[in-house]
Amino acid sequence: MQTVDLQEDINAVAACGPIKVWSVVVTILGDLLQSEEAWLSGPVLDALVSRLGINNQALRVAVHRLRRDGWITSEKRGRLSAHQLTAKGWAETEAVRGQIYGTADTAEAVWLAVGGPNLTAAEFLELLPTHAVALSARSALGTGTVRPSEEVLLSKFTPERVPEWAVTALVPHELATEYDALSEAVGRVLAHSTPEGTLERTALRLVILHHWRRLRLRHGAVQDAVLPSDWPGARAQRLVMQALTRLEWPEVAELERQVALG
Missing domain, CATH: 1.10.10.10 (Winged helix-like DNA-binding domain superfamily/Winged helix DNA-binding domain)
Known part of the structure; x- marks a missing residue:
């Protein structure tokens, strides 16, 4: 060295x-x-x-x-x-x-959230935890707890691959x-x-x-x-x-x- x-x-x-x-x-x-x-x-x-x-x-x-x-x-x-x-x-x-320091558990479950048509983009974002990532005006990926709402569809996220546009987001x-x-x-x-x-x-x-x-x-x-x-x-x-x-x-x-x- x-x-x-x-x-x-x-x-x-x-x-x-x-x-x-x-x-x-x-x-x-x-x-x-x-x-x-x-x-x-x-x-x-x-x-x-x-x-x-x-x-x-x-x-x-x-x-x-x-x-x-x-x-x-x-x-x-x-x-x-x-x-x-x-x-x-x-x-x-x-x-x-x-x-x-790299000791946190990174194996948290990831969800995909999709907001319903009656939600504005701002209202949708208010329902998400701090570090959720918006993919579009009313869709996001995240971990943790989402505020309950009949206007949000939640699904476990297990993709085979992440497309480049999502990587950029x-x-x-x-x-x-x-x-x-x-x-x-x-x-x-x-x-x-x-x-x-x-x-x-x-x-x-x-x-x-x-x-x-x-x-x-x-x-x-x-x-x-x-x-x-x-x-x-x-x-x-x-x-x-x-x-x-x-x-x-x-x-x-x-x-x-x-x-x-x-």
């Missing part, structure tokens, strides 16, 4: 898509804080986001927004601050952990392109040997995880249940999970020690 500057890999992955600072903070706290009682110091958070090209002013704005929205709480410890997920932030993080071009870009960047990371350096390794882990999380939460389980194993999201998942295994979860105490030493 070729050894490269870790910051080069961090920059390459960071360029895969837009980075919203508040969302990065949620990714970091959700990954590093392994219990509802755990805290992360402000200096460690600052050190990690700075390696993603985020300055302290942008971080302060993001932390203020997350406190305002009830996602995190902060406290002063001497001259320094520390941050923790609130009960709401922890619950929201736990609710999607299986999707993000399930995976719009923009989503497929972003998954492919992430796969390419993570593939380059995996082709490199990873030098020591806890903060840099952690920043690389987190930027990979952030872009994966950002994309994975844009859809539900229906794509994995219906599409072949080589669809762009599945390819990205295999590479991301390999990278997270190599860039193993760090001990927060070690990050704190390294930052304290400067």
Whole structure:
């Protein structure tokens, strides 16, 4: 394997898509804080986001927004601050952990819903769960529970093949392109040997995880249940999970020690 500057890999992955600072903070706290009682110091958070090209002013704005929205709480410890997920932030993080880390059951039953002629397209969509995918004005694929209605015909979906027009509805071009870009960047990371350096390794882990999380939460389980194993999201998942295994979860105490030493 070729050894490269870790910051080069961090920059390459960071360029895969837009980075919203508040969302990065949620990714970091959700990954590093392994219990509802755990805290992360402000200096460690600052050190990690700075390696993603985020300055302290942008971080302060993001932390203020997350406190305002009830996602995190902060406290002063001497001259320094520390941050923790609130009960709401922890619950929201736990609710999607299986999707993000690949431990969720993807063998859910998929249904095809067809709306009756008396329903408008908007009324039909209101009856569907969040991650159902509309195929036309009054037809959709999904998993989970549909609100009861005499105007909706539900049928178990077990096709021999998914036609290309349905694939396009399930995976719009923009989503497929972003998954492919992430796969390419993570593939380059995996082709490199990873030098020591806890903060840099952690920043690389987190930027990979952030872009994966950002994309994975844009859809539900229906794509994995219906599409072949080589669809762009599945390819990205295999590479991301390999990278997270190599860039193993760090001990927060070690990050704190390294930052304290400067």
